[in-house]
Amino acid sequence: xxxxxxxxxxxxxxxxxxxxxxxxxxxxxxxxxxxxxxxxxxxxxxxxxxxxxxxxxxxxxxxxxxxxxxxxxxxxxxxxxxxxxxxxxxxxxxxxxxxxxxxxxxxxxxxxxxxxxxxxxxxxxxxxxxxxxxxxxxxxxxxxxxxxxxxxxxxxxxxxxxxxxxxxxxxxxxxxxxxxxxxxxxxxxxxxxxxxxxxxxxxxxxxxxxxxxxxxxxxxxxxxxxxxxxxxxxxxxxxxxxxxxxxxxxxxxxxxxxxxxxxxxxxxxxxxxxxxxxxxxxxxxxxxxxxxxxxxxxxxxxxxxxxxxxxxxxxxxxxxxxxxxxxxxxxxxxxxxxxxxxxxxxxxxxxxxxxxxxxxxxxxxxxxxxxxxxxxxxxxxxxxxxxxxxxxxxxxx
Amino acid sequence: xxxxxxxxxxxxxxxxxxxxxxxxxxxxxxxxxxxxxxxxxxxxxxxxxxxxxxxxxxxxxxxxxxxxxxxxxxxxxxxxxxxxxxxxxxxxxxxxxxxxxxxxxxxxxxxxxxxxxxxxxxxxxxxxxxxxxxxxxxxxxxxxxxx
Numbered sequence: 189x190x191x192x193x194x195x196x197x198x199x200x201x202x203x204x205x206x207x208x209x210x211x212x213x214x215x216x217x218x219x220x221x222x223x224x225x226x227x228x229x230x231x232x233x234x235x236x237x238x239x240x241x242x243x244x245x246x247x248x249x250x251x252x253x254x255x256x257x258x259x260x261x262x263x264x265x266x267x268x269x270x271x272x273x274x275x276x277x278x279x280x281x282x283x284x285x286x287x288x289x290x291x292x293x294x295x296x297x298x299x300x301x302x303x304x305x306x307x308x309x310x311x312x313x314x315x316x317x318x319x320x321x322x323x324x325x326x327x328x329x330x331x332x333x334x335x336x337x338x339x340x341x342x343x344x345x346x347x348x349x350x351x352x353x354x355x356x357x358x359x360x361x362x363x364x365x366x367x368x369x370x371x372x373x374x375x376x377x378x379x380x381x382x383x384x385x386x387x388x389x390x391x392x393x394x395x396x397x398x399x400x401x402x403x404x405x406x407x408x409x410x411x412x413x414x415x416x417x418x419x420x421x422x423x424x425x426x427x428x429x430x431x432x433x434x435x436x437x438x439x440x441x442x443x444x445x446x447x448x449x450x451x452x453x454x455x456x457x458x459x460x461x462x463x464x465x466x467x468x469x470x471x472x473x474x475x476x477x478x479x480x481x482x483x484x485x486x487x488x489x490x491x492x493x494x495x496x497x498x499x500x501x502x503x504x505x506x507x508x509x510x511x512x513x514x515x516x517x518x519x520x521x522x523x524x525x526x527x528x529x530x531x532x533x534x535x536x537x538x539x540x541x542x543x544x545x546x547x548x549x550x551x552x553x554x555x556x557x558x559x560x561x562x563x564x565x566x567x568x569x570x571x572x573x574x575x576x577x578x579x580x581x582x583x584x585x
Numbered sequence: 586x587x588x589x590x591x592x593x594x595x596x597x598x599x600x601x602x603x604x605x606x607x608x609x610x611x612x613x614x615x616x617x618x619x620x621x622x623x624x625x626x627x628x629x630x631x632x633x634x635x636x637x638x639x640x641x642x643x644x645x646x647x648x649x650x651x652x653x654x655x656x657x658x659x660x661x662x663x664x665x666x667x668x669x670x671x672x673x674x675x676x677x678x679x680x681x682x683x684x685x686x687x688x689x690x691x692x693x694x695x696x697x698x699x700x701x702x703x704x705x706x707x708x709x710x711x712x713x714x715x716x717x718x719x720x721x722x723x724x725x726x727x728x729x730x731x732x
Contacts, residue, residue, distance in 0.1 A: 209691060217687045220593070221680075242619045245661055245692050342657030342684035359680055395608055396649060396679055423608070423651045423679055540616065561632075562613065 190225045206252040210348045218356025227357045232264040232350030233306045233321040235343040250292045259297040261353030265306040268537040303510030305481040315434050320349035325416035325480045331426040335434030337361045340425040368400025368444040376455040381569040384557035387414035389461045391422030400444040402430045417557025465567035472553040475577040478508030479556035487517045491526040497578040499530035505577035511535045586726045590704030594686035598672035599718040602711050603643040608651035611659040626668040644717040645670040649677040657685030672719045678703045
């Protein structure tokens with residue numbers, strides 16, 4: 189691998205043992221893929237902000253870094269916490285290192301966004317920017333919707349890239365690897381709410397390929413929810429939408445490989461998938477909206493749908509967003525009427541939350557394809573979710 | 586029968602093959618076990634056909650990984666805790682698996698690491714129950730049916 193003299197010096201240990209090991213990790217990782225060089229990154233985004241006892245190696249490395257007073261070389265944001273403000277006993281056990289991690293992250297100079305949507309919290313890459321992001325839903329959003337370039341790394345590779353300011357030039361960072369490898373033709377009318385189910389199906393069918401999708405007219409928010417589901421049920425890190433996403437708009441059919449196979453998604457496939465994801469839902473104790481974190485316009489949409497309704501007794505309606513967007517929403521003209529509905533605004537990561545015995549007893553429903561994949565919950569469309577919460581009678585959605 | 590692959594994590598191991606054609610999501614597979622104070626290697630992903638199986642003495646044979654970008658780190662931590670499979674042979678590697686392997690090699694120095702080998706044709710030559718020996722990039726398969 190071609191390294192600059194500065195990087196050679198780090199590799200030789202002239203900037204301390206921890207940075208040497210970090211550099212060696214990146215070089216070995218790059219060598220596996222025959223990367224020719226390490227390229228500068230514009231920003232980083234990290235996962236595992238909870239610093240839970242699950243991630244000992246991660247916390248080890250972070251502690252080594254802060255002990256040597258090392259700081260992030262680029263702007264670096266971080267994923268949400270796994271807990272509520274009042275964690276139960278088991279959550280506290282799992283997350284006992286939470287505080288330590290937050291302190292370390294601060295010392296490293298991190299930006300404390302605590303959100304899985306860094307692109308809605310000021311960390312917004314431009315088209316063509318090379319970045320080192322973790323969080324599968326943010327990776328796929330940055331690659332597909334923003335046209336930035338990041339690989340799907342393990343979070344620790346992104347931590348190390350953030351510290352060194354470079355990452356191996358491989359995979360999705362190279363233009364030749366960004367073409368669609370499978371053509372997905374959507375022959376169904378996709379309603380606003382169906383994007384999560386569509387993402388779930390595409391991920392399941394194509395696994396780790398790059399889909400070039402035809403037949404969609406969604407918004408960024410809809411693509412956010414579609415991508416998150418796709419990156420959970422499959423290993424998708426990038427997709428293109430014909431005529432819409434930046435690379436497909438710029439290069440058209442050139443973004444689809446000649447040897448790509450074709451997959452057709454029909455109404456029938458979608459409704460079957462939706463049925464499967466909702467099967468067994470009886471009466472929800474908890475309705476959870478916002479995985480990934482909601483954008484401001486999604487919050488406004490929900491607040492409009494909830495207008496005049498109140499959450500029925502015995503049911504919790506949790507609406508999840510970043511602290512950044514939450515503040516903007518609370519201060520807006522919609523804030524006060526939303527709060528009268530009895531819904532709770534939260535800012536967390538729900539994926540592990542409902543594993544605790546106390547919450548496992550709850551019947552939980554969400555409109556998130558990603559959350560449906562990872563947590564013991566049922567799927568329902570947003571309308572149906574809100575009806576569950578407020579006791580509306582129309583159960584068609 | 587012997588086949589050759591590409592080393593992802595260098596090492597030596599042998600054990601009974603557990604073969605799945607379904608991609609493995611290491612976050613879903615190990616998150617619950619890692620939170621437990623005791624050791625169990627049972628796969629906790631109830632969407633996976635290997636759900637409930639303890640793979641600690643097995644060589645896992647799989648097509649590829651799926652899911653969260655945390656996947657590689659969950660595998661890394663499973664190795665650290667001693668609940669990972671004895672070895673992994675995968676038809677295809679992705680960046681998550683490679684980064685998990687490199688991180689294990691660099692940061693879990695003193696531990697015994699399971700070999701990980703990439704071998705595109707592996708699913709067509711192994712069945713669950715076969716005995717597999719891995720040494721560096723070489724995979725030796727002794728069929729349980731004797732042929």
